Amino acid sequence: MPDAPVPLVDLRRQYAPLLPALQAAACQTLADCDFIGGKAVRVFEAEFATALGVAASVGVANATAGLHAALHALGIGPGDEVIVPAHTAIATAEAVTLAGAQVVFADIEPDTCTLDPDDVARRITPRTRAIVPVHLYGHAADLDRLLPLARAHALWVVEDCAQAVGAQLHGQALGSFGDAGVYSFFPSKNLGGFGDGGAVIARDPALLKKIRMYSNHGREDKFRHDFEGTNSRLDTLQAALLRVNLPHLATWNAARRAIADQYRQRLGHLDWLQLPVQRDGAEHIYHVYVVRTQQREALAAHLHELGIRTGLHYPIALHRQPAYARLNLGPGSLPVAEEACASCLSLPMFPGLTPAEVERVCDAVEAFHA
Ligand SMILES: Cc1ncc(COP(=O)(O)O)c(C=O)c1O
Numbered sequence: 001m002p003d004a005p006v007p008l009v010d011l012r013r014q015y016a017p018l019l020p021a022l023q024a025a026a027c028q029t030l031a032d033c034d035f036i037g038g039k040a041v042r043v044f045e046a047e048f049a050t051a052l053g054v055a056a057s058v059g060v061a062n063a064t065a066g067l068h069a070a071l072h073a074l075g076i077g078p079g080d081e082v083i084v085p086a087h088t089a090i091a092t093a094e095a096v097t098l099a100g101a102q103v104v105f106a107d108i109e110p111d112t113c114t115l116d117p118d119d120v121a122r123r124i125t126p127r128t129r130a131i132v133p134v135h136l137y138g139h140a141a142d143l144d145r146l147l148p149l150a151r152a153h154a155l156w157v158v159e160d161c162a163q164a165v166g167a168q169l170h171g172q173a174l175g176s177f178g179d180a181g182v183y184s185f186f187p188s189k190n191l192g193g194f195g196d197g198g199a200v201i202a203r204d205p206a207l208l209k210k211i212r213m214y215s216n217h218g219r220e221d222k223f224r225h226d227f228e229g230t231n232s233r234l235d236t237l238q239a240a241l242l243r244v245n246l247p248h249l250a251t252w253n254a255a256r257r258a259i260a261d262q263y264r265q266r267l268g269h270l271d272w273l274q275l276p277v278q279r280d281g282a283e284h285i286y287h288v289y290v291v292r293t294q295q296r297e298a299l300a301a302h303l304h305e306l307g308i309r310t311g312l313h314y315p316i317a318l319h320r321q322p323a324y325a326r327l328n329l330g331p332g333s334l335p336v337a338e339e340a341c342a343s344c345l346s347l348p349m350f351p352g353l354t355p356a357e358v359e360r361v362c363d364a365v366e367a368f369h370a
Helices: 011-032 039-052 063-073 090-098 117-123 143-152 205-214 236-267 296-305 322-327 335-343 355-369
Strands: 058-060 081-085 102-106 128-131 156-160 180-184 198-202 289-292 344-347
Touching (some): 011 039, 011 236, 039 198, 039 236, 058 205, 063 090, 063 156, 063 180, 063 198, 063 205, 081 090, 117 143, 128 143, 180 205, 296 355
Parallel strands (some): 081 102, 128 156, 156 180
Antiparallel strands (some): 058 198, 289 344
């Protein structure tokens, strides 16, 4: 009998031990019938903030909505430019457009695939109002250089931590460096929910309050709307379930780091394969484990043949997406992002992936060139 495939991600395996607690939390929510803004939302928001080492957080419907709410609450809108990396999920850029501002794509660093501060500096204009560093793959963007740059030009910084829940830089939670930090609880994220969900933190309590109100029709009280907002609240059911998962986040992230260590030990010597790097002071939490090779398609096909599933994060740079054809950014305009898109391949990575499975993946990768 051939071995079962090694999945890229297996949520069933991750959640199996938690099923009784998850079922109890879900049943309690159903019994309480307090589905919108219920007690579990407030409790989760407080617990999540404590886990990050910050004073408060606001639950939102998803990170896309959280990024939009943060940019909007900062006063960003028509006529403004916001710099985002060209290599990220489209949500980062969509949030800028949703706020009414102009997306400006910047290139990325060749080793970390996060925003290149030098390229950001080149793209700052008198209209630039904010930078959105993305802590891609669970690893810190170069905040040591981006924050002073933003300060020097009086720009807001909204950290996109969708892939970096629990990751740190210099011992401090990502998301807590800039003016706001936004997290995603999309099911496959490091802290996944059971549907969509997200959270926002902000340095200024008044800004966080505005984000909370914006996400709830511009109101604090039931009947008084101080301004028009939207409906992008975190569901009580998701909050209740996320409360079950949250205490396991640190263990899950440690498990991901151990898998990354095993990959590094086994694959570090391959000169044709570029492994993820970790910048000084950063703690990478490997939301995905992305290797790079000029022979990406052939390697993926070879691994698939051997029952190993892989992913692509991401195969098309945002400026080359039809959605941004209006920006007229042709091939070669953001070359590092384009190269990353052509060479990246995500290997299996999830808490619960066994050392034996990682060995299988490594054997198969090594065999590719043998
Ligand atoms: C970097 C990044 N930003 C934003 C998002 C959007 O998150 P959500 O699905 O919660 O809206 C994602 C999700 O894939 C992401 O990876």
